[in-house]
Amino acid sequence: MPRLDESLLTHLPPFSRLEKRQIRRILDQASSRRYDAGVAIFQEGHPAERFFMLLDGYVRVVRITATGEQVTALHIPPGQLIGIARAIGRDTYPATAMTASESLALSWPMHLWDNFVAEYDGFATESYKTLGQRLGEVQNKIVEMATQQVEQRVANALLRLVNQTGRKVENGIEIDFPITRQDLSELTATTLHTVSRLLSGWEKQGLVESRRKRIVVRDPHALVVLSQK
Amino acid sequence: MPRLDESLLTHLPPFSRLEKRQIRRILDQASSRRYDAGVAIFQEGHPAERFFMLLDGYVRVVRITATGEQVTALHIPPGQLIGIARAIGRDTYPATAMTASESLALSWPMHLWDNFVAEYDGFATESYKTLGQRLGEVQNKIVEMATQQVEQRVANALLRLVNQTGRKVENGIEIDFPITRQDLSELTATTLHTVSRLLSGWEKQGLVESRRKRIVVRDPHALVVLSQK
DNA sequence: CGCCAACTTGAGTGCCGTCAAAGTTTGTGG
DNA sequence: CCACAAACTTTGACGGCACTCAAGTTGGCG
Incomplete structure (x- = not known):
């Protein structure tokens, strides 16, 4: 060794x-x-x-x-x-x-x-x-799950990941480890289908970009707004 | 003093x-x-x-x-x-x-x-x-909220309260402090309306008895069954 | 006896889960 | 280098659970 x-x-x-x-x-x-x-x-x-x-x-x-x-x-x-x-x-x-x-x-x-x-x-x-x-x-998570809709929880989860593990790239901030829709759904207590739909929607609005196992957040502020409505 | x-x-x-x-x-x-x-x-x-x-x-x-x-x-x-x-x-x-x-x-x-x-x-x-x-x-609670339906969560919460604080009474076990529908709903992340409906239903089936701020569980085993389906 | 908190119940609805199917990317073995 | 499988992702259709809104009832307390 x-x-x-x-x-x-x-x-x-x-x-x-x-x-x-x-x-x-x-x-x-x-x-x-x-x-x-x-x-x-x-x-x-x-x-x-x-x-x-x-x-x-x-x-x-x-x-x-x-x-x-x-x-x-x-x-x-x-x-x-x-x-x-x-x-x-x-x-x-x-x-x-x-x-x-x-x-x-x-x-x-x-x-x-x-x-x-x-x-x-x-x-x-x-x-x-x-x-x-x-x-x-963990207590925060309980509060989140008790009071927020799926969309807000997923937005929050993304923000948290970006803060913890974000890496600057050309178009924004990338989560610097491979993460699947499934992973995100287990993190936010929803299904991979719903996560996929949300990310697709956000991608169309230019908030995020994603390929397989990779997510780049282009507009963190917009996510913050989403997460608080 | x-x-x-x-x-x-x-x-x-x-x-x-x-x-x-x-x-x-x-x-x-x-x-x-x-x-x-x-x-x-x-x-x-x-x-x-x-x-x-x-x-x-x-x-x-x-x-x-x-x-x-x-x-x-x-x-x-x-x-x-x-x-x-x-x-x-x-x-x-x-x-x-x-x-x-x-x-x-x-x-x-x-x-x-x-x-x-x-x-x-x-x-x-x-x-x-x-x-x-x-x-x-707290982690258990997250798992519960992530995987169980409201009915099961409420049943579980009731069982936990009964175990922690149950007091034997004539028809079953009573939760030995005053607890409102609202309290139960905050505990299980749902609304007081839903809790009220559930308790009404269970009362009709003879699983529980309740008056204002008081709940007696008559058939804990039936609740266990409910909580696991 | 009146008031208020607690509780009940009904009607309507929307979020999001389930089911189903197809498309895309990655890796692997021939 | 190509074929194919596996893993990942997308999208649509449908439906039900549980929330919201609303109205009314019950019970306890001053």
Whole structure:
């Protein structure tokens, strides 16, 4: 295994208050692994043996119903910890983590969690902040689903993706990982058909441009207006 | 202020590992207060000055949209901490806590939070477990809203309330705090009209009985069946 | 006894899901 | 390099669930 560079972690919140020496030690205990798009990093209900730091790529936190439908609860950008069951006193993962794009993650055996919390200043605090943010996001999602129409939810989801993961391109801002109509529908609790119709409509009005698995937002402001009506 | 009895806290998870002497000290720092039904214990966005232990009554965790609609994200039973913004590194409350019934809560100034975490064994762990449970519940709710019809959601909500707060009565199990059609509709993201129609229907079939603000479930099993179809 | 909140019920309608079919892009193996 | 399959996308037709609007009833409280 190639020796990992310290700069990978120095700027990430859970580790940002640590000294080089400490980060070195943390890296030496880590495994690094690449994941293809669309695979599970860990699965709901399985014993929580490791926790992860997503270095590159995007991950969907997914729950699967009895009838096999998938519901996406969260999208996680690079630089966050995932699979931190231990932080909330669980010994199995509470949800499945699927890669949305090709991804790279470090991981550590779960028994190191307590060490990290005890030895590294700020590690626990920052982890719990992340947890709090996620709780907030999930609550927002409930509010959205309870009060908004499908059109507004899809507009919001697009805006959120653009903000989190947008990359400037010629005609606007592109979501920088492959995303299908199906993915968007799971994110917004609707069907791929409805998403397709909406995107077609918006494309005709010049708000977005899309090809297979790629979406470019040309007029974010118009989407904001849509999302609030 | 009357001296509070130690037995109030001894059996509650965040404090259950502590000695009598420690609990005494914690109680001496607490304020105790009664709340009428339907009032806010604290409000979203306000500075998080105190954290609370709900001793009696029920609390709805509510978010209010720009247009004034209320959405209930969680129901909290007695024996849980609320308003623990500090635990997730926030200094304002992330949601509003409304009493669903007359309630009783202890509270402490937020600056004691760090003391509690540092000095009392198990306090932090148990608090984070609670947090994790809430994250799980909220995610369940998203899945429910994404995949189930209104009828099933209402049936589920009723079952959950009965499990959390049910009290045996002559003809079945009664939800032991006043709850309106409106409350149920905010809990399940529908309208009071639809809830009213559903309850009327179920009443005709003998599944439930209801008068103003009171609901008795006569046949929980039938509701389970409904909720899963 | 009057008022108000809570609840009920009916009628109409529109959003969006389901069903169905066809078109387009990408990748793969011969 | 072409054929073909698989994955993704589009579009139309139809219908039902649940929302809105509207009117009225019930029950509790001062």
